Amino acid sequence: LKHFLGIEGLSRELLVEILDTAASLMPVNEKAVKKLPLLRGKTIVNLFFEPSTRTRTTFELAAKRLSADVLNFNINASSSSKGETLLDMLNNLEAMQCDMFVVRHDQAGAPFFMAQHVPPHISIVNAGDGRHEHPTQAMLDMFTIRQHKGDFSQLRVAIIGDILHSRVARSQIFALTTLGAAEVRVIAPFTLIPKGIENMGVTVFNRLKAGLKDVDVVMMLRIQRERMRSALLPSEHEYFQYYGLTEDLLMEVHPDAIVMHPGPINRGVEIESSVADGARSVILQQVTNGIAVRMAIMAMVLGRGHEGQSCHSS
Numbered sequence: 001l002k003h004f005l006g007i008e009g010l011s012r013e014l015l016v017e018i019l020d021t022a023a024s025l026m027p028v029n030e031k032a033v034k035k036l037p038l039l040r041g042k043t044i045v046n047l048f049f050e051p052s053t054r055t056r057t058t059f060e061l062a063a064k065r066l067s068a069d070v071l072n073f074n075i076n077a078s079s080s081s082k083g084e085t086l087l088d089m090l091n092n093l094e095a096m097q098c099d100m101f102v103v104r105h106d107q108a109g110a111p112f113f114m115a116q117h118v119p120p121h122i123s124i125v126n127a128g129d130g131r132h133e134h135p136t137q138a139m140l141d142m143f144t145i146r147q148h149k150g151d152f153s154q155l156r157v158a159i160i161g162d163i164l165h166s167r168v169a170r171s172q173i174f175a176l177t178t179l180g181a182a183e184v185r186v187i188a189p190f191t192l193i194p195k196g197i198e199n200m201g202v203t204v205f206n207r208l209k210a211g212l213k214d215v216d217v218v219m220m221l222r223i224q225r226e227r228m229r230s231a232l233l234p235s236e237h238e239y240f241q242y243y244g245l246t247e248d249l250l251m252e253v254h255p256d257a258i259v260m261h262p263g264p265i266n267r268g269v270e271i272e273s274s275v276a277d278g279a280r281s282v283i284l285q286q287v288t289n290g291i292a293v294r295m296a297i298m299a300m301v302l303g304r305g306h307e308g309q310s311c312h313s314s
Ligand code: CP
Pocket: 051, 052, 053, 054, 055, 056, 128, 137, 262, 263, 264
């Protein structure tokens, strides 16, 4: 891997290799992953142009557990406010001998643009770009599903909520279909379903109860208010009434089904608190797994396990 920009176009073998590498990095009887020397001498810059709680911190922890030096670049306190362009900022950070940029940006394609402009020894990892992709989130989600369910080929998975604006949903759909999930359903109101999504290999449901029938994995999404025009915004009360996941609705799913959410959660909007904190919820395990999965991806990228191959859509 030279860069890790998206799930679209990646092979099943590569996704499985990431999951297997992450599994080899998971602690067996200890709470924390042991520190490894794999990226000693490397410098990784977290370049987040949008807010983040989980992604930025788990990338930082993952890099530190691989013995890399980490720079958390504070965009708000940087000279971008004085008119410095993104490429000039990158060139200056490169001049400090950085090896990898972990990039979150509100513009779809920003990490791809950066990957086209950095010198060959520098790698870019996409930490979420606009509505486009959030590939490391999807990989930690796949890791969590595999941990609980093993084989993907028998699985019915439902992704519920604001599919239209969700980079997480797009990356999850690419990952689930590539890994061979038996059925991927998306459940949302008409206004929050992108046109032509059936072409991605999913089945569309507009009614939550029908879509949840017998699924093994329930993946909830937050409403992305920051990416919506006000005309599209549903009221929170109304949204919860029709698309909120409640304990009653869990009667419809497979008895062993798990409930996932990438976070941040809006309790009482897309999910009832008792479900988010309930016995089926693996939401905090997703966060924990993010460390090992991001360690695996950074080690594979900077270790140049597949020299010259770039992880992005072809
Ligand atoms: N899931 C996710 O991307 O969370 P953050 O925005 O807190 O990083």
